[in-house]
Amino acid sequence: MKNVLLYIAFLLMVMPSCQSAKEVYLFSTFREPADKGLFLAYSFDGLNWEDLGGPWLAPEVGTQKVMRDPSVVSGPDGTFHMVWTSSWRGDLGFGYASTKDFINWSPQQLIPVMDFDTSTVNVWAPELFYDQYQKEYIIIWASTIPYKFERGIEAEDNNHRMYYTTTRDFQNFSETKLFIDPKFSVIDAVIVERGIGDYVLVLKDNTRPERNLKVAFGPSPLGPYKNISEPFTGQFTEGPTLIRKDDAWYIYYDAYELKRYGLHKTTDFIHFEDVSDQVKLPEGHKHGTIFKADRRLLKNLIKANKKAK
Template identity: 45%
Template structure:
């Protein structure tokens, strides 16, 4: 009898541990102009999302002169920490950075001067972060306009902006490589996000061309993280303006979330092969006012701490 009871006890503990480690999904985002900081929502299926903490901020921005927290991107690092980067300003040459063990308590915020060596650079927008197992390095990448640097596209953008994607690498978030161009195919490009697919790197991007209007999402591929990406695919989004893609992979299923910003609503498309895409925007439920952010898997145990 004691053996049976002990066996049942072990099964119960295993069931609890399995439930605690089961993946759910977290959406980091901002609202308004990013003044109040980091917002989080969670989902069990990737479609129906609920705001955490009554949709109030988890972290007030302090980095940079303007102290904004737009476009927050969070990843889980190889060191077990969550690493976050964000846009600190409309016109500063830095990006924000902080880390956390639990998504609740964060390190001192840094303004990383990724483009300070370029005195005419106008901005550092929509930064993202990627950890590369192959090199054991973190790569931070973002969009910047440097007037006159890329003649192609100079007359096709909005106002004075003609972005290209730049990057730096680091292994400690204290020292960084010099910023270099990650993606330039002769057109205005912004809002890049990278996913690994086997040995290949998949770059989702926004064609920011205004004249004639594109404003759609596309894909490029490379066998190395920091360069060699192909030209862009045909648009994967529909007859609307889209920006701020973030990507979730569920087995063989890819979901790309994005802001239909002219329609003041979010959209989503899905694919099993990265070629044929199906619109599922009508199945999506997100907090009101959600803006550009990122999705990542977390455990049920980590979610329970956020719910408290």
């Protein structure tokens, strides 16, 4: 009996490493001026990234037909869903498409989430989150509706708040609602699940002179998020995305004024360590999201990228 228990303990210990050995990190990205489409990078350790080239999908929807801030999440059936910013201004929605392999894609759609108010200036950086308990996708994004919120020193056409919608099938969407109003202009928010009833929101305070990253805490993926922190990055940082690695969270972000990527490490979202010197990314890499995929998928992408060259 003792030997059986030891064997079970051994299996429990090695199963996570076996699972991770079958997976790879992929990073969705774009290249300025964002008119070419989706680019990808990959990593086995979450720190050293190799270029996978692109574009894997060229933008076809929106007023400007760009593809900025591509956010990707894998559904329970293995389908990858992607949303993106389709125009700087003028669109009342964001782009959407899905794929199983990043080679063959569904038709692109513009999801008109802000068409209830045609004075909306923009729809920026939609971010996907899969709620495993409600079995639905949550999409959050930043929009400006002039004269709707207190603005401080921000211009009326640059005073963002976060909104959200939910869907189970990307055909039917819930009514758009306000996600968070922190009483300042906010963009680039990402939902992080730490456990049941324990969520963190990483967000950009887009006000002058802040323009940095902060965190807030909530009891559900939809909040309410409170106790907004002091900034843990310097100015001119945005586009956060996270991975869980070695019992810590690694927060990637775009330090756009310095034209490089930054990386902070935390175990509690209270204390943060700058480990930017540990990360290596392809030149020109811009912010998107990190997600996991099967190594067989990566093998096919590498093969397809070589053929395209």
